[in-house]
Amino acid sequence: MRAGTPSISVPVLRGLLTAHPVPAPVRSGHDIACDADYLNASCICDEISPAPEVCGNCLGHGVETCAAHPAPVSDTRREDVARAEEAGAQASWRPVVGFEGAYEVSDRGRVRSLDRLDSRGNRIRGRVLRAATKRSGHQHLSLCVDGKGITLLVHRMVLEAFVGPAPEGMEACHSDGDPANNALSNLRWDSRSENTLDRVRHGTHHLARKTHCPVGHPYDADNTHFDKRGDRICRECKRERNRAARLRGATRG
Numbered sequence: 001m002r003a004g005t006p007s008i009s010v011p012v013l014r015g016l017l018t019a020h021p022v023p024a025p026v027r028s029g030h031d032i033a034c035d036a037d038y039l040n041a042s043c044i045c046d047e048i049s050p051a052p053e054v055c056g057n058c059l060g061h062g063v064e065t066c067a068a069h070p071a072p073v074s075d076t077r078r079e080d081v082a083r084a085e086e087a088g089a090q091a092s093w094r095p096v097v098g099f100e101g102a103y104e105v106s107d108r109g110r111v112r113s114l115d116r117l118d119s120r121g122n123r124i125r126g127r128v129l130r131a132a133t134k135r136s137g138h139q140h141l142s143l144c145v146d147g148k149g150i151t152l153l154v155h156r157m158v159l160e161a162f163v164g165p166a167p168e169g170m171e172a173c174h175s176d177g178d179p180a181n182n183a184l185s186n187l188r189w190d191s192r193s194e195n196t197l198d199r200v201r202h203g204t205h206h207l208a209r210k211t212h213c214p215v216g217h218p219y220d221a222d223n224t225h226f227d228k229r230g231d232r233i234c235r236e237c238k239r240e241r242n243r244a245a246r247l248r249g250a251t252r253g
Contacts, residue, residue: 094161102145105157109182137179154182171195193229
């Protein structure tokens with residue numbers, strides 16, 4: 001013992017430790033599990049981002065986020081995921097055309113990614129994706145494979161997977177007029193004129209909101225005619241044009 005250093009007897013030292021114990025380091029279950037996996041040259045770390053914190057072992061493995069610390073999930077997002085998983089249990093899933101092995105689409109109009117490895121060899125878990133909505137109301141998603149992404153409309157993904165490619169000159173049509181309803185039972189390949197008529201029947205066509213023609217005749221059941229393109233024609237205006245044409249012909253004669 002160094003000169004001048006006061007000595008502490010063993011009983012006194014034991015009393016001090018009993019009164020003021022040294023706190024043991026807190027270790028999570030993930031730290032322990034990660035230790036075990038690390039000894040086996042593997043790690044349960046995953047690329048789930050963002051995460052509120054990362055365990056020390058994962059940092060030692062060079063991974064910035066891990067499966068033990070998933071990002072907080074909002075109530076709205078949790079409800080959406082639960083609803084998607086509930087529907088997924090009963091839905092029929094098929095590969096997205098052109099993205100086989102990476103993405104699948106269901107007959108309910110949902111799209112999910114599949115488990116895969118990224119370019120660094122890290123495992124990415126598959127999940128049900130949330131589609132974005134265009135101003136027109138149609139839903140779309142950006143799918144990515146090997147660093148290359150492409151944006152696809154959900155209703156076309158459904159039809160191509162379950163019905164087949166679009167016949168020449170055909171468009172994807174929503175039978176109920178709701179562009180966000182991408183269930184297979186609501187979709188069909190059809191002509192542009194039928195697609196336009198759908199919008200007119202459901203009141204979603206910009207011209208369908210007009211109740212009268214430019215001259216002032218009503219667009220009612222008796223006075224409205226649809227041509228081959230699906231355009232709305234005022235019968236009274238058409239009769240007046242025909243009468244004027246006949247008068248011009250009689251005058252020339």
